[in-house]
Amino acid sequence: MRVRNALRSLAIKSLYESLDVRMIIHVASQVIENYDIYERTGCPHNIPLTAQQTARQVIDDCIALDMFLDLLEYLIILNSRGYMGREFPILYLDEMIKHIAAEGFLYNPEINRFMEDTTKQATINWGRLHEGSNYSFTFLKIDIVRNSEHVRSNKKTDVESAYRHIHAFITNSFLKRDGREWFWEGDGGLIAFFNGDIYNNAVLTGIDIINKLNLFNIFDNILQKPVSLRISCHAGTFPFSSNASVIRKYDPIREAFEIESKHTPENVLSVTVNVYARLDKLLTDSLTSSIQCDKWKLYYYKPSTEFSCK
Amino acid sequence: MQIVILGKYKKITSFFTAHCSLFPIENISAIKKLKADPDTIVYVDRLSFSHENFNLVLKELQTRASLWGVIDPKNQITDPALLFFSGAADYLNGQVLEKKISESRLQQIYSFKTGQNVEHIELPEFPGWDKLISRKEYPFIFLIISLSISEELKKSFGEKRFEKIKELFLNYLSYVIQDTGKLWMTDGTYALLLFPPEHSEFALRIALQIILNAIPLSYEYYKIQTILPMTIALHYGTTPWEKVGKTGNIISADINFIHHIIKKIAKPGIVLASEEFIKRIPEKYSALFIKDKKFEGHDIFKSFNYKPSKK
Structure with a gap:
């Protein structure tokens, strides 16, 4: 996130007016691993640092390492919970949160995180992830089935328009749950979840997409035949990369591709056991019993929309 | 002809x-x-x-x-x-x-x-919500949606939570009908929505959307761990018009009929539609319904039965 001068100055002032040198260094060490203020400032250990100097160094280091928001998140916790039984009210917090909102990040108190305001921006790293650092994700691999058949039997403009429509409701569905599109290639792509309740959010997005596709086929489809999707939902931990070709090589992503293409029937969301195990009851109740597919134990969301014969 | x-x-x-x-x-x-x-x-x-x-x-x-x-x-x-x-x-x-x-x-x-009797009464065209005249008869699409909650489920929610669910239910309906429809009658646990006759497709879309979105709606919107059961019916008929809140004295066979459908034959997960409604929608949509038993002299059609998954 871009930290403008006004916000930088305010953060420095907030630190040195709210905390002493020892606590400012404590805050920095909570955010930046092995933080050494003397190494950072170049001052010898025998020269005492003022709170103002320390605050300036800590803020500049956090900005340089793109960890300014992490620092603010810790300050918010410190302000509300204190440390070692002592209270530490942090000055100018609300004002700083407002500055950050203007840069496109909103504070979510439920998970104590600044999150991208998706009405303004939705970057593939949520504006927070660092290239090469390890994170846990859930993800959906989506594929439009029989793409070439649609292309052959319809006007090009109709196929483009239908796919745009499908892509639009998919986008709406994952953005609502703070997902990000890591790549999309016309007839399918990869959606990832990082913030918050990533297991339930990924499955809900998959369910929502399958249901919206049903409505699309009933009301909006201009193509000769109904459109079908296959979706797999999987989870894994790996280093973040903004390069799609790097991401594709990670094992969990390759597994999601394989599960989608080989073990997922049309118009079904398949969920791996890694995700299923962390789902809430309503969602596990909405999936089938486990199905063994090759080496995978999968759970399907396979809604019945058949006529009742009762 | x-x-x-x-x-x-x-x-x-x-x-x-x-x-x-x-x-x-x-x-x-x-x-x-x-x-x-x-x-x-x-x-x-x-x-x-x-x-x-x-x-x-x-x-x-x-x-x-x-x-x-x-x-x-x-x-x-x-x-x-x-x-x-x-x-x-x-x-x-x-x-x-x-x-x-x-x-x-x-x-x-x-x-x-x-000399052949064609059942039809000439009714005024729909003039727009603001131009409807009180007590005058107009044709409408009726969409009725009712929370179908057992006493046991109600108990498990608790009174406060149940009141909140009812409030959310009506807010959701007001949101989805936009300015096209009217949330006309409600006691909190059900809602009768009106649409101009030319918006039968829109009413059908809302009915199916409510059924198909049951899981995300229950989990994310109502914040409950069970699918909120709802019964839904669609009908086309007439009623004298009154503004919302002044509908207490309305006498209309069609209004009675749609209330009876919900009370007596509707089941959660299925949209019921009268023959009069089915005739209003393009044929490609009527294929979503199959004929069911007659009810109070009307042919009734039912939609697919939505069930999340079979265990």
């Missing part, structure tokens, strides 16, 4: 909302090419002919069409009854044309001439 207009001016077809075609006549002999089957209504445009030629056309028409009428945009005919004595089935003067000629008038003509 087809409509053919004999005349010179294409503009005359714009007075018909029902489909019609112009049979252009430059000279009288052209009428001999007209072939009208018994279901076709042939109108003659008085304005397109001189007095003498108009009479010739009428004479020819009496032998060529079983159903015919006269269009008189400038009210030139002083005694229209004479036309009926000669076998005419309809007469449309300037004032009648201005109101547009719809399918319902054609059914009345057919009924009048053939």
